[in-house]
Amino acid sequence: MSDTPSPPSTPLSGFDAPALQQHLASILASVPDAMIVTDEAGVILAFSRAAETLFGYTADEMMGQPVNRLMAGRDRTNHGKYIGNYLRTGERQIIGKGRVVIAARADGTLFPIDLKIGEALIAGHYVFTAFIRDLTDQQRSEMRMQEMQAELVHFSRLSAVGTMASALAHELNQPLTAVANYLEASRDLLDSPDPEMREILHEALTEAARQAVRAGEIVRKLRSYVSRGEVEARPVALEPLLADAIALSRLSREAADIPVKLEVDERIQRVLADPVQVQQVVINLIRNAIDALAGTGDARIVVRALIPVGGETGLVAIEVCDNGPGLSAEMKETIFKPFATTKSQGMGLGLSICQTIVEAHGGTILAISPPEGGICFRFTLRLEADTSEI
Structure with a gap:
């Protein structure tokens, strides 16, 4: 008689394949939010009843169809590239994070959704499960x-x-x-x-x-x-502040399908700031970037926080960069002046207000043209460890 213990049983060990299939079918029929399962090529493998109600397609219609049929704008065009990039590099843009995007119903109407994606590796192949919630009323x-x-x-x-x-x-x-x-x-x-x-x-x-x-x-x-621009600055965690600003800036449908990546140096924790005012600066810069990216195929926005190299100590630099057409040298000289604008319907006060807020925090703001093109707006704040007066 062997002394080797038998492997512990799992809750599913007593189920056969047909029973598991029946269990999956019951989940697809009862899960309250729309649920869609796809393979690594973006082909739909499962389509829940809530997804049928939300999108106006039947499960039979969507089985075997590309999932980008349910997408709109840049997401529909670039979905295959997103998956390929993830499988090649492992860099997560949305998997496990969630994002607000624009989806398309069967009748062609567009609507905002909250999209969360999970992944599983089965028999050497990835399977992705999307959980979708309609944000129209919200x-x-x-x-x-x-x-x-x-x-x-x-x-x-x-x-x-x-x-x-x-x-x-x-x-x-x-x-x-x-x-x-x-x-x-x-x-x-x-x-x-x-x-x-x-x-x-x-x-x-x-x-x-x-x-x-x-x-x-x-x-x-x-x-x-x-x-005078006096502010009530206090120590605040920078990364959640920037994440909230990104979420607020993406409420409009024009912004929902433009990826905004957040990069924060792990050494940066807390800064001295009025969070509402600093968020207003970040939101304004992101929305300006969104406007500048109109008509750009592979639109990208990056918000990053870093420790400046060779500058004044005790500062953190926050950048909002896009890959749009950039600014002319002449416009860079006047962009922060009141009523200077590149928008046909703009008043030209947004960047002037941003400058007032940043300078009231003891920082500076400027526009930088990176070698790869586009434009970066960079402003500075003081780190919590720096106790100098604002």
Whole structure:
């Protein structure tokens, strides 16, 4: 009698192949989210009942069909290349991570989905399982919330502008009225033949100049107050902050099929920042990149955080790079100035606001043209270990 212990049984060890097939069929019929199984060539092997409802195809119609039939935009064109790149390099773009993409129904309508993909190696071949959730209602609600927030921000800005204009008019009224009165009096004195009027004329012009300087000081103080850009910076984890900014920037359908890769140096943990303001900078730079990539076939965006080489210590550099057409040398010189824009419908304030936020954090922002083409916007923040004042 052998003393060798028998291998432990597993919950499935008592099932034969037909029983497992029946179990898989029950899963496909009952799983609440759409589930699609494909081979490493992208051919559909299984199509759940929820997938039938979501896409408008029957399982019989989709069995043996390429899965990119359910995709839209660049994903439909480049899906085969994505799989090939993964099988060749092992680099994961979406497997195990999840992503918001645009899908296509049987009637041709496009809609946003949350896509998560798992993998299994069976008999030397990869099998991929996609779990799909319809985001149409969620995205509609989010967009409505964004519209409401934008309306509230717009209203608050109008209110602030109105209050500021009223205060400015009140403060400037007195010195400007005095200037007008003194100049009116000076004009009348010029017509007088009395030599004693010359001294009075001199005093009137001196007082007019003093009041004009006072009006200028009021304007300068107001400008200083508005552009001071004070921030409440605190230590925050950088990688989650950037990941959230990427997710927020991809809410629009135009952005959903453009891959955005995040690379963070493992040495970087926390930075000193106002997270809302820094996220706004990153979101604005990503959306600018998305606009620049319109019409680009193999569109790519990379957001990376790195330790600058040879620069000031205690800083982290954050880059948002795309492989679009880039910027002309002339545009690079003016891109951060208010009302400078490359967009036909743009106001040219986004990058100016980004610069104000970054500089208020004690950093700098600039545009770099990499040798491989495209454009990189790089800005700096202070690491948590750097305790210098912002």
